[in-house]
Amino acid sequence: MPANGRSLRMILGAAPGSAEESAILDGMCFEVSYTGAFDKVHTAELGKGGSARAVTAANKFEFARRYVDFFLVDVVKRQYDAFHRGFHRVCGGHGLSLFEPHPEELELLVCGSKELDFYALERTAHYDDGFDKDDRVIKDFWSVLHELDEADKRQFLKFSTGSDRAPINGLGDLRLTVSKNGGDSDRLPTSHTCFNQLLLPEYATREKLKERLLKAIAYAEGFGNI
Secondary structure, three states: OHHHHHHHHHHHHOOOOOHHHHHHHOOOEOEEEEEOHHHOEEEEEOOOOHHHOEOOOOOHHHHHHHHHHHHHHHOOHHHHHHHHHHHHHHHOOHHHHHHOOOHHHHHHHHHOEOOOOHHHHHHOOEEEOOOOOOOHHHHHHHHHHHOOOHHHHHHHHHHHHOOOOEOOOOHHHOOOEEEEOOOOOOOOOEEEHHHOEEEEOOOOOHHHHHHHHHHHHHOOOOOOEO
16 A cells, blocks of 8 residues: 555654644544445544544654554454464464564575575486486576576476475575486476476477477466476
C-alpha cells in the first residue's frame, strides 16, 4: 500500500504547528476506511470512540501506529492465527527458540540462500555415462548457464532439481550430476529431480544446446521431469 505509506510519512513529516500540518490534519479522525471482498468499503475505528477523536499534532504519531497495526495485525488476524497454529503444529518446539535472536537464520533455513552462484555449482558438479568436465558439450553447457539471467537460472534449477532455491550453504552443496543421454539429436534435455540429475544429449553445436535447453526449462511445467 505505497500510497498509504506516503500519506503517513507526509502526516508525520509536517512541521508541528505549521499551516501544512493544519491543512493535512483538518477533518481527520481516528477512523479508517478500506476495501474488502467484492469491493465493499468498510469503516473501522482506530480505538474506542475513534470516529469522534480528532487527529492533532499531539497524537498524530499514535494515529500512525494504530493505522499500521490495524492493517498489519487486526485485518489479517483470522488468517494469521490459522497460519500460526499450523506452523507451530508442524515446526514448533524448543528448537524454534534457537532462532529468536536471529530470525533471518530461520528464513535461510526455510527458504535457502538467495544467492545463485552457478560457478560454485559448476565446481561441485559430477558427470556420468561418458561425460567429462573437459568435454566440449559440458563446456558449452556451463557457458550457456552462466550467461542466463536470474529468472532463467531459477527455471533451470527447478527443472533439474525440483526447487528454484539454493541450499543453506549455497549451490556448492547441491551436487548436480550431468549424464550423457545419447548422441546428437533433436530431443530436449530431461531430468531426474529426486537425484539432481540432468540428462543431456551430446548436441553438435552450442547454439543447438542453448535452444534445446531453454525450451526444456520453459515448457517443463507438468511434464518433462521424472
